[in-house]
Amino acid sequence: MWYYEKKLQYPVRVRECNPRLAKYLIEQYGGADGELSAALRYLNQRYTIPNKVVGLLNDIGTEEFAHLEMIATMVYKLTKDATPEQMKAAGLATHYANHDNALFYHNSAGNPWTATYIASKGDPIADIYEDIAAEEKARATYQWIINLSDDPELNDSLKFLREREIIHSQRFREAAQILIDEKDQKQFF
Amino acid sequence: MHQTNTKYFYPYISPFDPCPPIVRKSYSTPPQLYMGFQPPNLAQFQTAKEALYCGTLWPAFHDPYPPKEGREDN
Incomplete structure (x- = not known):
């Protein structure tokens, strides 16, 4: 179960009504590499992944919902009073x-979200590598949206979200290594 | 190991290219590509505010975007 904290993970400020920017941002809401896809992908994969990395998928999947909420807030504010x-x-x-x-x-082209955006192969290596790729794709999507956006306060929040994708990618890379490493052998650094 | 988080490249420019050419293009290679397992006791930001602002507890993972040296040049 989850406990809900009634605040955003990072503040979202929007300078002006800008529905065009909302159109681009919706890519991270209901797009293939968006936050909804990410949350559902990880929270679904966690059942069949080896014990050692279940907690990681649980935590990152949960954080993706916090990101989804930030994107929703941005889109809502950008279009709130648009005629x-x-x-x-x-x-x-x-x-x-x-x-x-x-x-x-x-997504930003208007295609409804579909479960075909996410994968669960049941093979731990395939699934974790899919997750690493998903994080890099989400990072790239944030870059392209930052390039399109001219709202500095919104970009501040987008840069935060881009950095989170970097950290998630790092954690999935570590998870892959945990699954690959030979068990019970001493680690030498 | 010295690492850069932006790589630049120079695509071929044809005299018949329809758009004004972008001479220098770039792509991101953020810190997680180089880190391997995060080492123990990796230095953290001095204040929680800085960490929140950067989106990470560790300066070693912070990757500003757009890059300081610019994204592309004409």
Whole structure:
């Protein structure tokens, strides 16, 4: 079970109403390499991974939900009071027609989230390597969004999230090594 | 080992390229690619505020983006 702390992992400040930026950011909400995919991927894989790395998948999967919440806050703030005209000008008329200003789990091209974005092969090495790749892809996605964004306060939060992907990748790399190393042998550094 | 967290490369530029060429391009190679297992007692930031701001407890893992030397040059 989870305990919920009623605050964000890192503050989210948005300088101005900017639905176009929200359109790009939604990639990290309901996209293939987004936070929803990450959370569900890790929390699902943890059942069949060797004991030593279950806790890691549990912790990172949980943190991904905290990131999802930050992305949701950004998208919400960027579109909160956007008029239908502003949504249309940002290329979000098709979103507005279906959802008004509500959030939805789809990517920046409007494709709905699908479970095919995540994998669980049941092979620990295959799964952990998939997770490392997922973290690097999410890191790259944050880079491209930072390159597109001109909101310095929003970029501050995005840089935090990018750094977290780096740390997660590091931990998955260590997990892979734990699974690869011969058991019961002395470690020499 | 000296490590850089941005690598630069110079793609071929054709005289018939339709867009103005970007001479120097870059890609990220953040610290986790070089660390291996995190060594014990790795130095931490002095204050929790710095650590929160950087998104990590350890300066060795901090990778500023966009890179200081720039992302690409025309």
